[in-house]
Amino acid sequence: MRLRELKGIGEKTEQLFAKAGVTDTSQLPFYFPRSYDVFREPVLVGEIDEDGVYTIYISVFSDVEQKTLKKLTVTTVFAVDEQGSRVKLTWFNMPFMKNSLRRGCMYMVRGRVVCKGSLVTMEQPKLYTPAEYEQKLHYIQPIYPLVKGLTNNMVIKAVTQYFAIDKNKDNFEYMPKELLERYELMPLNDAIVHIHFPRGTDEMFRSRKRLAFDEFFAFFMQMDILKGKREYLANECYITEHEEVLRLISELPFKLTAPQKKAYDEIMADMSGSRIMNRLIQGDVGSGKTIVAVLALVNAVLSGYQGAMMAPTEVLAKQHYDTMCRLFDEHHIPVHPVLLVGSMTAADKRTVQEKIKNGEADIIIGTHALIQNKVEYNNLGLVITDEQHRFGVNQRSMLAKKGGHPHVCVMSATPIPRTLAIILYGDLDISVIDAMPAGRLPIKNAVVGEDFRPNAYRFIINEVAKGHQAYVICPMVEESEVSESENVKEYTLELKNKLPGISVEGIHGQMSADMKNEIMERFASGQTQVLVSTTVIEVGINVPNATVMMIENAEKFGLAQLHQLRGRVGRGDAQSYCIFISTSKKKETKERLDIIGKSNDGFYIAEQDLKLRGPGDFFGIRQSGDMIFKLADIYTDADMLKKAKDCADYVITHNMQNNLKKTFTDEEIML
Ligand code: ADP
Ligand code: MG
Numbered sequence: 001m002r003l004r005e006l007k008g009i010g011e012k013t014e015q016l017f018a019k020a021g022v023t024d025t026s027q028l029p030f031y032f033p034r035s036y037d038v039f040r041e042p043v044l045v046g047e048i049d050e051d052g053v054y055t056i057y058i059s060v061f062s063d064v065e066q067k068t069l070k071k072l073t074v075t076t077v078f079a080v081d082e083q084g085s086r087v088k089l090t091w092f093n094m095p096f097m098k099n100s101l102r103r104g105c106m107y108m109v110r111g112r113v114v115c116k117g118s119l120v121t122m123e124q125p126k127l128y129t130p131a132e133y134e135q136k137l138h139y140i141q142p143i144y145p146l147v148k149g150l151t152n153n154m155v156i157k158a159v160t161q162y163f164a165i166d167k168n169k170d171n172f173e174y175m176p177k178e179l180l181e182r183y184e185l186m187p188l189n190d191a192i193v194h195i196h197f198p199r200g201t202d203e204m205f206r207s208r209k210r211l212a213f214d215e216f217f218a219f220f221m222q223m224d225i226l227k228g229k230r231e232y233l234a235n236e237c238y239i240t241e242h243e244e245v246l247r248l249i250s251e252l253p254f255k256l257t258a259p260q261k262k263a264y265d266e267i268m269a270d271m272s273g274s275r276i277m278n279r280l281i282q283g284d285v286g287s288g289k290t291i292v293a294v295l296a297l298v299n300a301v302l303s304g305y306q307g308a309m310m311a312p313t314e315v316l317a318k319q320h321y322d323t324m325c326r327l328f329d330e331h332h333i334p335v336h337p338v339l340l341v342g343s344m345t346a347a348d349k350r351t352v353q354e355k356i357k358n359g360e361a362d363i364i365i366g367t368h369a370l371i372q373n374k375v376e377y378n379n380l381g382l383v384i385t386d387e388q389h390r391f392g393v394n395q396r397s398m399l400a401k402k403g404g405h406p407h408v409c410v411m412s413a414t415p416i417p418r419t420l421a422i423i424l425y426g427d428l429d430i431s432v433i434d435a436m437p438a439g440r441l442p443i444k445n446a447v448v449g450e451d452f453r454p455n456a457y458r459f460i461i462n463e464v465a466k467g468h469q470a471y472v473i474c475p476m477v478e479e480s481e482v483s484e485s486e487n488v489k490e491y492t493l494e495l496k497n498k499l500p501g502i503s504v505e506g507i508h509g510q511m512s513a514d515m516k517n518e519i520m521e522r523f524a525s526g527q528t529q530v531l532v533s534t535t536v537i538e539v540g541i542n543v544p545n546a547t548v549m550m551i552e553n554a555e556k557f558g559l560a561q562l563h564q565l566r567g568r569v570g571r572g573d574a575q576s577y578c579i580f581i582s583t584s585k586k587k588e589t590k591e592r593l594d595i596i597g598k599s600n601d602g603f604y605i606a607e608q609d610l611k612l613r614g615p616g617d618f619f620g621i622r623q624s625g626d627m628i629f630k631l632a633d634i635y636t637d638a639d640m641l642k643k644a645k646d647c648a649d650y651v652i653t654h655n656m657q658n659n660l661k662k663t664f665t666d667e668e669i670m671l
Contacts, residue, residue, distance in 0.1 A: 001025040006161045009154075016150040017158070028162040029170070029192050031155065032211070032631055033142035036204065039110070041137065045085035045120050048113055049585045055110040055133065056081050056122070058089075064098045077101055079109075087113075088121045100127060108133040140198050159196050174662035183647050186210040209640055212632035216644035219629075221664035223427055224652055233405050237381035239271035242302040245295055248331050252291070254437060260288055263431035267296045267409060270429070271382065277407035280425050282416070283433030284602040285567025286440070289411045290542075292433075293384045294324060296409065301335045301362040305381025308364045308406075310371070312387055314341045314513040315520045319542060320386070321365045340366035340375070343513035349374075375402070382407045413564065416606065420634055423645050434603075443570040447554070447580045447590075447597035456550050456579045457498050460530060463548050463577075464502050469523065470530045470548035471568055474506075476556050484534055485510045491552075492532045499530060506532040535565065544572030554580035555589045559609040560635070563602050570600075609635065 003014045003025055017023070022031055042055040058079035065076045075091040075098055089109060091097045101107075110133075111125030128136070144155040173180075173188040180187065191210035198204035249256065256264070263281050270277035283289050297307035311317040321339040328335055338352050338361040349369075355361035359378035364370060383406045410428070421430065448456075460470045474491045485508050492506035505528045507519045522528040524543050531546075535557075549569045554562060562580065569576040582593055595608045634641055651657060 003158065006158055008157055013150075013154060016147060016154070019147045020145070020150055025158075025162050026170075028159050029172070029196070031144065031159070032195055034145045035143045036198070037141040037143055038201070039133075039136045039139045039141070042108060042133070044083055045081045045087050046083065048115065048120065051112070051114050051583060053111065054113050054122075055108060056087060057106065057108055057130070058087060059106045060101055060103050063103055064101050066095060066098055079107075086120070088119060089125055090121060090123055092124065094124070138200070140201070140204060142196050163193060163196070174660050176656070176659045178659075179647060179651070179656075182650075183213075183643055185213060188214070208631065209637070212629075212637040212640045213644050213647075215629050215632040216637070216641050217648055218664055220645055220648035221651070224648065225664065233276045235271070235274055235276050235407075236404055237271070237276070237300075237303075237305055237407060239268075239300050239303040239305060239381060239407070241268050241272075242299055244302060244333060245298050248298065248327075248333060249295065251331050256291070257288065257433070257435050257437055259283070259431075259433040259435050260292055263433055264292050264295055266429070266431045267292070268299065271296070271299070271407050276405050277382075277409060278428050279409045280428040280430045281409060281411045281433065282421065282430060283411075283413065284436070285413045285564060286436060286571050287413075287433040288437055289386070289413070289433060290320065290323065293386065293409065293411060294327065296382060297324075297363050297384065298333060298335060300382040300407075303381070305379050305406075306356070306359070306362050306364060306377055307382040307384070308366075308370050308377075308380060309384045309386060311365070311367060311385075314343060314367055315516050316387065316541065317341055317366050318517055318520070319524070323542075324363065324365065335362050336360065337363040337365060340364060340369050341513065342367060342369050343517070371402075377402050380404060380406045382409070384409045384411065386411045387413060413567065413602070414560065416634065420638060420641065423641060424634065426645075439573065440570060441573075441575045442600050443566060443576045443578050445566075445578045445580065445597045445600075447582060447593045449585075450581060450583055452579075453581060456581070457495075459577070459579070460548055460550065461499060461502065464499075464529045467545075468547040468574060469526065469528075469543065469545050470550065471546055471565075472530060472532045473549070473551040473565060474532055474534055475552040483510070484508050488532060488534060495530065495532055502530055503528050504530040504532060508534045535561065541568055542571055543568070545574075546571075547574050547576040548579070549577070550579040550581065552581050553583060554593060555582040555584040555586075558635075559592065559596050559605050560602070562596050563605050566596070566600075567602075606635065 001024065003009050003017050003022065004011065006025065009017075020031070022028060037053065040055065042057045045056060048054060058081055060077055060079045062078040067074050067076075073093055073095045075094060077089050079087055079089060081087065089111075108128040108130055109122060109125040110128065111122045114121050114123060142152075142156065142159075144152055146152065146155070171189065172192055175185065175188070179185070186206050186209070188210060191207040194203045194207040195211060198207060263283075267277065267279060267281075270279055281289055281292060293309060297309060300307035309317075309320060311320055318339065318341070321337060324337050327333070328337065336355075338355055340349065340352050340356070344352070352361065353375055356364055357376045357378060364377075369375070380402060381404070385408075416424065446452075460472075463470060472491075472495065474488055488506040488508040492504055496502075496504045505519050505522065507516055511519075519528070519531075520541070523531045523546075526545060546569050549566055551557070551562065551565055557565070566578045569578060580593055580597065582589060584590075592609070596605055599605055599608075632640065651660065657663075
């Protein structure tokens with residue numbers, strides 16, 4: 001059914017939904033909330049120990065003040081809670097609030113509380129009478145991912161209507177009763193309704209668990225199909241080790257670490273073996289995965305094949321391209337790398353594509369542009385994907401269509417505990433690079449509060465004076481407040497003031513690829529000394545001269561992501577530092593951040609993180625952007641991951657595929 005047929009949705013709203021990926025009402029139940037807003041019991045001002053949304057029962061004791069700053073009207077009033085603690089209430093561009101407030105009157109107010117020193121301010125609060133609030137109490141409001149123009153209320157209304165109309169029509173459940181009982185699963189219909197409108201936190205968690213299970217289950221079923229197809233694939237691209245590569249290894253400015261050498265040997269054994277390679281190289285950030293990939297690529301070329309390396313971002317692809325060009329040049333390696341990324345002009349792309357097609361180009365580096373239909377390879381023998389979780393099924397079949405079955409190697413720095421890795425990567429062989437290059441000094445960490453910020457800036461000034469560089473990860477913004485780009489711009493400006501004479505630049509995800517490349521190039525060349533960034537910087541970037549990473553709002557990130565961010569420094573010989581700034585005073589947050597403050601070992605951190613997390617953390621923190629599951633999180637939902645694996649194995653060994661009211665094919669995008 002078209003969305004327009006729902007009440008209150010016209011052509012315009014329909015277009016907004018389309019932008020968010022919803023073009024038919026049947027997609028609405030699967031447009032899951034990204035988080036929830038719970039109407040909790042009112043609190044006293046003294047109980048607030050962290051910024052956040054609260055409800056307070058207050059009595060207004062001042063007159064309403066209204067000021068206009070630039071084009072902004074600010075309405076302010078002062079109040080006290082039941083114990084007499086002061087709180088300031090402010091509204092922006094809501095001059096009519098003046099008429100709703102009276103000195104001496106009592107209100108329930110709900111809004112975002114910001115504590116600056118001893119002053120507690122509530123921004124844009126909504127007013128309720130105690131009776132109204134009583135009605136709302138414990139209500140859990142879904143918060144949906146939005147696009148510009150689409151409001152949360154629009155989505156709530158649409159989803160509500162969908163369930164009202166289609167309540168009995170859709171039966172989402174595909175699991176037979178036997179399996180539902182065996183694996184103690186909540187019925188899928190309930191889970192889908194309650195993920196949108198849970199009547200309590202317990203219902204919310206249980207719904208989420210069921211949906212996480214389904215995502216993992218689909219993954220394992222598809223993987224099984226894939227495995228069946230792969231097991232018999234004979235090696236058609238016979239790639240062996242060449243003299244030139246041995247020479248290159250001996251000429252490198254460093255000696256390969258033992259696990260680097262082992263991973264390289266395993267790759268070479270695979271590529272010269274009887275079956276095609278499907279290997280995962282797992283190694284912590286900075287462990288030196290790139291060089292292993294490069295050596296494999298050169299061997300592929302010297303064996304008469306083309307090799308491709310795919311990176312998740314243009315910035316990273318460009319960096320790999322530059323690194324390789326320099327290396328091949330310096331050591332006279334007879335290969336011809338090209339770069340193929342989306343932001344190139346059509347003409348440039350055509351030229352490169354022509355070179356790929358006629359075989360003139362033998363190492364092809366790029367983003368997903370590499371597997372697009374327009375790219376025809378001459379003789380592709382090896383594909384390496386960097387910093388990607390896995391290679392999707394779709395992508396594999398895209399490559400297969402390009403002729404032949406190239407060897408596939410996936411490189412990942414995601415520190416997945418061994419037990420989970422074996423489950424997740426059941427169809428891949430794994431090499432682990434578990435040692436850092438010799439001579440690296442461990443990164444020194446500091447977990448500190450906001451009052452440390454001036455010291456951090458001074459520290460950066462000192463490091464820059466020594467010729468080093470620094471990254472600063474911007475504070476996070478609420479989606480509703482300012483845009484990501486505004487936020488980076490503002491912080492960059494502020495930092496320029498705080499760091500006089502130092503060149504500071506900002507980078508964020510909404511910039512064009514060209515712009516990002518230019519900024520990264522200036523930073524990599526040392527022209528820019530301090531780079532302000534959002535988390536776009538997290539994957540792969542290698543600027544060994546950077547020695548400081550300062551992370552604002554560290555409390556809002558998952559530990560695995562913080563570890564990735566920190567991995568941008570400590571890549572050279574100099575001592576590096578990571579400063580985690582936290583605005584939270586909560587004990588649990590402090591404990592969590594202390595884990596990363598005290599260890600530089602990604603695997604240890606991931607394991608500790610897993611142990612520390614309770615069910616309450618579900619929606620607070622997403623581990624990282626590179627997770628491909630829509631809702632499930634391999635860390636927090638590790639229990640469901642295991643269950644789904646068991647269930648998939650059970651279905652397959654008992655030949656129950658036909659008992660499922662759903663088929664799983666390898667055409668679906670899996671990852
Ligand atoms: P990651 O594993 O995070 O992708 P990179 O491959 O980017 O790490 O390597 C990080 C840095 O370490 C690079 O500057 C690289 O040249 C350097 N490096 C790689 N291997 C070694 C080694 N065995 N000894 C010293 N430095 C190395
Ligand atoms: Mg890397």
